[in-house]
Amino acid sequence: MKLNDLIAQRSSVRHYLPNKIEAEKLAYVLEAAHLAPSAVNYQPWCFIIVQEEEGCKKIHSCYGRPWIQSAPMYIIACANHSESWKRAEDNKDHADIDVSIAVEHICLAATEQGLGTCWVCNFDLKACKEAFNLPEEIEPVVIIPIGYPDLAHDMNPKKRKPLEAIIKYERY
Numbered sequence: 001m002k003l004n005d006l007i008a009q010r011s012s013v014r015h016y017l018p019n020k021i022e023a024e025k026l027a028y029v030l031e032a033a034h035l036a037p038s039a040v041n042y043q044p045w046c047f048i049i050v051q052e053e054e055g056c057k058k059i060h061s062c063y064g065r066p067w068i069q070s071a072p073m074y075i076i077a078c079a080n081h082s083e084s085w086k087r088a089e090d091n092k093d094h095a096d097i098d099v100s101i102a103v104e105h106i107c108l109a110a111t112e113q114g115l116g117t118c119w120v121c122n123f124d125l126k127a128c129k130e131a132f133n134l135p136e137e138i139e140p141v142v143i144i145p146i147g148y149p150d151l152a153h154d155m156n157p158k159k160r161k162p163l164e165a166i167i168k169y170e171r172y
């Protein structure tokens with residue numbers, strides 16, 4: 001599949017089938033995160049795979065929307081702020097950028113494998129840190145539910161600003 005076709009195919013999935021994800025497919029998706037670029041190649045991240053009942057319940061308690069409970073698996077993409085690159089000029093911490101690139105790699109690789117995902121950032125940060133025993137420097141950035149999409153539910157049509165509204169040539 002052409003890259004832009006894959007990108008167009010990825011969509012936020014909020015209805016999942018209960019089917020488990022095959023180990024080879026999970027390994028493929030994780031390799032996509034593993035190969036992601038990062039500032040100074042510091043790779044300031046870790047990915048917590050959650051698929052057992054106790055962990056899934058913890059995820060549900062961190063994000064109260066009922067739809068998330070249909071996913072058979074979650075990946076918590078975490079930033080390690082003690083390992084991330086900070087720009088000298090303004091001390092900007094690039095951990096979020098690095099983790100975000102890896103997350104979209106995960107989402108695209110999952111799409112290629114016939115799996116659905118959704119970026120979820122609007123979760124209870126404190127509850128998540130406590131539930132998964134995350135040390136101070138480890139920030140859960142995104143929870144990614146992952147599973148086979150329940151195709152009985154329509155995908156959201158892609159809504160994007162017109163290209164000419166976001167592209168500027170040579171100057172702002």
Ligand SMILES: Cc1cc2nc3c(=O)[nH]c(=O)nc-3n(C[C@H](O)[C@H](O)[C@H](O)COP(=O)(O)O)c2cc1C
Nearest residue numbers: 010011012013014118119120121122123156158159
């Ligand atoms: C950084 C980020 C945070 C997001 N957080 C949530 C979230 O907490 N809950 C949710 O249902 N969707 C969340 N989304 C999904 C967006 O709503 C979705 O990507 C956007 O509406 C575009 O739709 P599409 O993914 O189907 O193309 C998030 C997406 C991004 C990139």
